[in-house]
Amino acid sequence: MKKDFTRLIASILFYSFLGLGLFALVNCGGGGGGGGGSAPTTGSLTINNGSQAQVAGVYISPTSTSSWGPNQLSNPIASGGSATIGSLPPNRYDARAIHLGVYSFYYAYLMNFPISAGSTYTGTIIDSSFTGTIRIINNSSWATLIAIYISPASASSWGANQLSSSIAHGTYRDIVDIPAGSYSVKGVWQDGGTTISDGIVVASMTRKDLTGNY
Amino acid sequence: MYNQIVKLIIIGFVVGLATVTIGFANGGGFTVEELKEGGQQYINTAVAPSDQSFVPTAPTGKVADKDMTLVKETSKDSSQVEVYSFKEGEGEQKVK
Numbered sequence: 278m279k280k281d282f283t284r285l286i287a288s289i290l291f292y293s294f295l296g297l298g299l300f301a302l303v304n305c306g307g308g309g310g311g312g313g314g315s316a317p318t319t320g321s322l323t324i325n326n327g328s329q330a331q332v333a334g335v336y337i338s339p340t341s342t343s344s345w346g347p348n349q350l351s352n353p354i355a356s357g358g359s360a361t362i363g364s365l366p367p368n369r370y371d372a373r374a375i376h377l378g379v380y381s382f383y384y385a386y387l388m389n390f391p392i393s394a395g396s397t398y399t400g401t402i403i404d405s406s407f408t409g410t411i412r413i414i415n416n417s418s419w420a421t422l423i424a425i426y427i428s429p430a431s432a433s434s435w436g437a438n439q440l441s442s443s444i445a446h447g448t449y450r451d452i453v454d455i456p457a458g459s460y461s462v463k464g465v466w467q468d469g470g471t472t473i474s475d476g477i478v479v480a481s482m483t484r485k486d487l488t489g490n491y
Numbered sequence: 492m493y494n495q496i497v498k499l500i501i502i503g504f505v506v507g508l509a510t511v512t513i514g515f516a517n518g519g520g521f522t523v524e525e526l527k528e529g530g531q532q533y534i535n536t537a538v539a540p541s542d543q544s545f546v547p548t549a550p551t552g553k554v555a556d557k558d559m560t561l562v563k564e565t566s567k568d569s570s571q572v573e574v575y576s577f578k579e580g581e582g583e584q585k586v587k
Contacts, residue, residue, distance in 0.1 A: 324545075329529060374545055378528040385545035399543060406545040456547040462521065474520040481547060482528040487521035 317395035321363035322372065326354045328404045330376040330383075330482060337362060340369045340389050365392045374402055380484040383407035384454050408456055409479035413464065414449040417491040421445050424465040429458055430476065443467075455479050464489050 326332050332354040336345035349362045372387040385406035390398055415422050422444040426435035444450045457480050464472040472489045479485055 372545070376528075380526045380528060383528075384547070386548040387543075387545045388548060390543075400545055401543055402545045406547060408547040464521070472519060472521055474523065477521075477523065480525075480527065484526045486524040486526065488524075489521055 319364045319366055320392040320394055321361050321365060321397045322370070322390075322392065323359055323361045323397050323399045324354065324372075324374065325359045325399065325401045326356060328376075328402050328406060329356050330378070330404065330407070331355055332374045332402060333377045334375045335360070335362065336373045336375075337365070337370055340371050345371075345373055361397065367392055367394050372400065374406075376407055376482065378482055378484075381410035381412075381451060381453060383409065383482050405457070405481045407481040408454045409481060410484040411452045411455055411460075411462065411477070411479060412449055412484055412486045413444060413452065413462075414486060414488040415444045415446050416488045417446045417466070419446055420470075420491045421467045422464050422489060423467055424463075425450075425452065426463040426465075427452065427455070428461050428463075430461055432461075435461075435463060451484075457481050462487060466491055 322337065324332070324335060332350070334348040335350050335354075336347070337349055338344060338346045350360060352360075354360045369389050369391055371389060374385045374387075376383045376385070385402050385408070387400040390400065392398055411427060413422065413425055423440070424438040425440050425444075426437075427439055428435050439452050440450065458478075460477045460479060461473070461475045462477050466472070466489075470491065472491065474487065477485060477487065
């Protein structure tokens with residue numbers, strides 16, 4: 278009688294542990310880390326817009342690639358708002374934000390930042406994050422501007438011509454994506470004459486209009 | 492003596508003409524005007540740039556898609572928007 282009772286208790290304990298084990302196995306998805314799912318394979322980027330400007334678009338691509346790809350935002354990020362872009366495979370990335378202003382559009386960059394699986398990288402945009410624009414206005418009544426050179430004040434050479442095509446008289450051209458700083462600007466007219474200005478200060482979210490009279 | 496005076500006058504005339512020509516050919520400087528978004532309110536010095544701040548940077552060498560379409564909200568309740576299309580190197584064109 279006592280033996281039967283002991284056997285009964287042992288059976289109950291055995292099947293109870295067996296049941297508990299099966300329950301735990303099913304709920305852990307086959308032995309994961311207790312989180313209820315498999316380990317994350319992607320990370321995300323959160324962008325805080327601490328500027329007073331609306332961010333209309335954000336482009337993200339791996340640092341090693343040569344193009345930005347499509348806009349990642351479905352809605353603009355208002356001043357003081359934020360947006361998270363997820364499903365980014367672990368890698369190093371570049372990001373570009375764009376603000377559509379009244380006078381021009383301006384870019385802000387976050388370059389070569391890391392994304393790791395299961396984590397979120399946070400980047401902040403402030404007012405001074407954005408580039409500026411130079412507008413070249415050809416106010417001549419007859420002459421075409423055939424070349425424009427924009428060189429940092431500290432540079433010793435003019436660098437490359439910024440125009441892909443000439444600026445006819447009575448028209449203008451915007452040269453965007455210029456980092457804040459002091460520049461020298463040289464315009465070359467169709468007859469070889471030049472117009473030069475030094476100390477042109479470009480600020481974030483600012484368009485500088487340069488009018489050439491010739 | 493008379494010939495020397497004539498020569499000096501001719502040389503002076505040529506030099507003066509050349510100076511005027513060079514001055515005309517080189518148009519001096521540009522006239523400059525600054526247009527700042529939001530007037531002077533967009534001067535944010537409260538947050539110093541850090542490693543995690545977006546910054547204006549030199550050209551990255553990366554190219555944008557040939558056509559980018561972006562939406563700009565023109566009212567705070569998002570009831571009014573403007574749609575812009577961008578073409579690489581050609582700037583913005585308002586499409587709606």
